[in-house]
Amino acid sequence: xxxxxxxxxxxxxxxxxxxxxxxxxxxxxxxxxxxxxxxxxxxxxxxxxxxxxxxxxxxxxxxxxxxxxxxxxxxxxxxxxxxxxxxxxxxxxxxxxxxxxxxxxxxxxxxxxxxxxxxxxxxxxxxxxxxxxxxxxxxxxxxxxxxxxxxxxxxxxxxxxxxxxxxxxxxxxxxxxxxxxxxxxxxxxxxxxxxxxxxxxxxxxxxxxxxxxxxxxxxxxxxxxxxxxxxxxxxxxxxxxxxxxxxxxxxxxxxxxxxxxxxxxxxxxxxxxxxxx
Amino acid sequence: xxxxxxxxxxxxxxxxxxxxxxxxxxxxxxxxxxxxxxxxxxxxxxxxxxxxxxxxxxxxxxxxxxxxxxxxxxxxxxxxxxxxxxxxxxxxxxxxxxxxxxxxxxxxxxxxxxxxxxxxxxxxxxxxxxxxxxxxxxxxxxxxxxxxxxxxxxxxxxxxxxxxxxxxxxxxxxxxxxxxxxxxxxxxxxxxxxxxxxxxxxxxxxxxxxxxxxxxxxxxxxxxxxxxxxxxxxxxxxxxxxxxxxxxxxxxxxx
Numbered sequence: 001x002x003x004x005x006x007x008x009x010x011x012x013x014x015x016x017x018x019x020x021x022x023x024x025x026x027x028x029x030x031x032x033x034x035x036x037x038x039x040x041x042x043x044x045x046x047x048x049x050x051x052x053x054x055x056x057x058x059x060x061x062x063x064x065x066x067x068x069x070x071x072x073x074x075x076x077x078x079x080x081x082x083x084x085x086x087x088x089x090x091x092x093x094x095x096x097x098x099x100x101x102x103x104x105x106x107x108x109x110x111x112x113x114x115x116x117x118x119x120x121x122x123x124x125x126x127x128x129x130x131x132x133x134x135x136x137x138x139x140x141x142x143x144x145x146x147x148x149x150x151x152x153x154x155x156x157x158x159x160x161x162x163x164x165x166x167x168x169x170x171x172x173x174x175x176x177x178x179x180x181x182x183x184x185x186x187x188x189x190x191x192x193x194x195x196x197x198x199x200x201x202x203x204x205x206x207x208x209x210x211x212x213x214x215x216x217x218x219x220x221x222x223x224x225x226x227x228x229x230x231x232x233x234x235x236x237x238x239x240x241x242x243x244x245x246x247x248x249x250x251x252x253x254x255x256x257x258x259x260x261x262x263x264x265x266x267x268x269x270x271x272x273x274x275x276x277x
Numbered sequence: 278x279x280x281x282x283x284x285x286x287x288x289x290x291x292x293x294x295x296x297x298x299x300x301x302x303x304x305x306x307x308x309x310x311x312x313x314x315x316x317x318x319x320x321x322x323x324x325x326x327x328x329x330x331x332x333x334x335x336x337x338x339x340x341x342x343x344x345x346x347x348x349x350x351x352x353x354x355x356x357x358x359x360x361x362x363x364x365x366x367x368x369x370x371x372x373x374x375x376x377x378x379x380x381x382x383x384x385x386x387x388x389x390x391x392x393x394x395x396x397x398x399x400x401x402x403x404x405x406x407x408x409x410x411x412x413x414x415x416x417x418x419x420x421x422x423x424x425x426x427x428x429x430x431x432x433x434x435x436x437x438x439x440x441x442x443x444x445x446x447x448x449x450x451x452x453x454x455x456x457x458x459x460x461x462x463x464x465x466x467x468x469x470x471x472x473x474x475x476x477x478x479x480x481x482x483x484x485x486x487x488x489x490x491x492x493x494x495x496x497x498x499x500x501x502x503x504x505x506x507x508x509x510x511x512x513x514x515x516x517x518x519x520x521x522x523x524x525x526x527x528x529x530x531x532x
Contacts (some may be wrong), residue, residue, distance in 0.1 A: 172334050173364040178354035179381035187380060191368045268409060269370040 058238040067242030068236050073227070078246045080223040083179050084140060084212045085254065088147025092204060097197065100159025117156060125149045133219035143215040143223070150211035151204035158200025162193035195269045200261045207257045209251040224250070281310035281465055282298060282331070282433070287340035289326050299490040301326045303340060306493060310432075311463040315476035317522065318486030319531040324469045327491070328437045331467065332358055344433065354382070357431035357464075361441040363422035365410040371397070371421045372406040375428050382429055390430060396424045399461075400454045416447035420454060425456065433465045440475070451476060456504055473526075477518045478505050485522065488529055497521065 026028035026033075040060050046052070047059045054062065057165045067074065099117075103109045129146050136142040166189060216225025224243050263270055288302035301323030307527045308314050316324045320496035331342055333353040342349045365374045375393050378385055397403045400420040410418050419439055426434060436455075456479055460468055472474050476483045477499055485494040499518055501509050509515055526532045 167362065169360045169362045169364050170366070172329070172332075172360070173358065174381060175334055175352045176332055176354065176356070176358050177378065178352060179383075183381060187377060188366065192366065208288035266368065268411075 020104065022264045043093030054262060056216065058241065063238050063241045063245070066236075067245070068237040070239060070242065074224075074246050077222060077224045077243070078175050078250055081162065081209070081212050081216065081247070082144040082250050084215070084223065085147055085250065087140075088144040088211065089151050089204065089254065091144070092148045092151030092155055092205045092208075092237040093201065095148070096155025096200065096204075097277045098161055100156045100197075101163055103156075104163035114160065114187045121157060125153070126211065129215050129218050133215070133237050138219050138221055143212055143220065146215040147208050150207040154203040154207065155197075155200040158203070159193070159197050162200075163189060166192055194266045195257065198258070198266070198269075200233060201258050201262075205254045206251065208254060209247060213247060217271070279449050281312075281345055282306075282308040283341075283343045283346075284331075284469075284470045285343075286336050287327070287330065287342060289323065289330065289335070290338045293474060301489075301491045302337075304491070304493050308467065310465055312482060313459055313468065313469045313480045314471055315480035315483045316486060317470055317473065317476045317483050318491055319488050319526065320471060321489050322486045323489060323491035324471075324486055327486075328467065328469050332435055347382060355431055355433070357426040357429070358432070359422055359426040359436045359439045359444070361438040363410075363418055363439075365418060365422055365426065367409060367411055370407050370409055371402060371413070371424075374421060375411065375425050378425050378428050381427050384429060392430075393424075395426060396428060396458075397421075399458060401482060414447075416443055416451060419443060419451060423451075423455065423458070427464075430462070431464060433467070435467050435469075436480045437469045438471070440470075440472075448472075448475070453504075453506070455479065460503060471521045473519055474510075475500040477501075477522070478510060479513060483518075483522065486524055488531060494525060 044059050044061060047054075047057065058066070099113070103114050103117075126146070128149060129142075132142040132145050136145065170188060170192065174188050179187075212223070214226075214227035216223040217229050220226045222248050228240050228243040228247075231237075231243065284304060284306040286303040286305060288304070289300045291298045291300050304327070316327060318324045321407065330337045331349070331353075333349045333351050344353070365371075366377065369377060370392060375396070376386055376389075379389055394403060394406075397406055400423065402417065402420055402424065405413060405417065405421075410421065413421065423439065426436075439455075440451055443451065452475060459479075468476070468479060480499055483497045483499060485497070486492070487494045497518065501512070501514060501518075505515075523532060
């Protein structure tokens with residue numbers, strides 16, 4: 001209840017508040033931290049306990065050890081996969097928002113492109129990956145196209161939903177002011193649509209690294225997906241786990257960046273959710 | 278001055294063929310400039326439909342509405358409008374929301390600086406100008422929405438159950454705020470409500486609408502002095518009006 005009267009946007013939180021906030025976060029997250037610690041401890045000690053061969057499942061310490069020996073390659077490949085992911089994701093956002101807005105405002109597109117997109121959404125996009133590789137070769141382009149493909153649909157479908165769900169009252173209100181469509185768009189429609197658009201952006205951020213990795217599995221000579229498939233073939237699960245760790249970092253960074261952008265661009269939305277709790 | 282708003286054989290039918298719903302009318306109403314008129318009726322009688330048609334936001338099936346002898350043929354830009362669910366946006370402060378009205382109308386913000394403060398002060402929200410709507414209580418939100426609907430100084434204000442979602446005490450409070458604001462500038466107010474007491478307390482005239490399809494049952498002039506504070510509400514005359522209206526709706530079987 002006290003949250004209701006807490007200012008959320010322009011107030012300057014003192015460093016003391018930030019510190020107590022951090023401590024509170026640690027305090028509320030202690031169960032999760034404990035869970036992670038126990039999980040890795042169990043993993044570490046169950047390997048010798050159950051006598052698991054290291055070519056099946058290596059211990060976490062061994063993964064760190066062997067992984068650090070290969071760190072240069074891992075970092076370089078993270079850059080390669082990261083570039084594919086980010087370029088594809090950025091293109092998907094531009095195309096997704098563009099088509100989403102166009103479909104929301106055009107009844108012709110809503111009757112043609114929209115059902116077309118909905119039906120394609122049912123297709124597992126990743127099934128196109130071998131085709132793209134065969135058409136465009138082993139380079140950056142087919143990976144970017146596949147990332148665009150797996151990111152585009154959640155973005156465009158959420159954008160259509162976002163731009164079509166303006167409340168009846170706000171629609172009547174802006175009509176009654178006689179404001180031109182451009183002004184209405186930037187002052188009402190666009191900000192009102194942002195929260196739902198971010199649902200699509202976040203979902204797509206999760207898809208993005210999946211798309212890049214699978215594209216690299218199918219045909220490439222660099223990148224983390226390529227690395228994982230090669231080292232697994234060489235019976236080196238320790239290095240495969242190191243690759244998976246860097247992929248996870250990549251995915252978390254992208255998701256974290258999108259969440260940060262949400263906080264910066266629509267701070268009112270985050271706070272509203274908090275208050276409504 | 279007289280007969281500022283004229284409504285002639287206004288009728289609204291939704292849908293076609295078998296799905297046809299005769300929602301409202303035919304209705305004839307005339308409203309004088311500066312009057313506070315309540316449109317009172319049970320839910321579903323089409324009173325909100327009437328308001329949307331007056332605002333030019335909904336096309337009537339037949340009939341005509343005119344303001345100052347100019348007939349309504351599209352959204353009217355020179356009125357203030359307010360709904361049960363307010364039109365405050367969560368990404369702007371209270372002040373920002375009031376400015377939104379001005380910005381959408383291409384009005385010069387600097388001309389309204391003092392007016393924004395004055396209108397917020399009149400509903401005791403001056404300390405909340407920098408707050409965001411979700412931080413405010415329901416009553417405060419509706420008062421802010423009222424400022425938003427009034428800031429461009431329209432000479433006609435259409436209110437569609439603006440207090441519908443508030444608790445009884447808050448309603449009481451905001452009624453007097455609305456009354457005070459009306460007494461300052463004397464705009465023409467059309468107030469849609471289903472609360473009999475609210476209608477009698479605020480209006481100079483109450484128009485009673487029958488259940489669907491809504492037609493005007495009768496009009497009652499409320500001859501009580503303004504401002505109608507607690508004293509007036511305790512008077513016998515106030516209750517006579519309330520009983521008179523209750524009887525009409527009782528006959529319809531609504532209450």
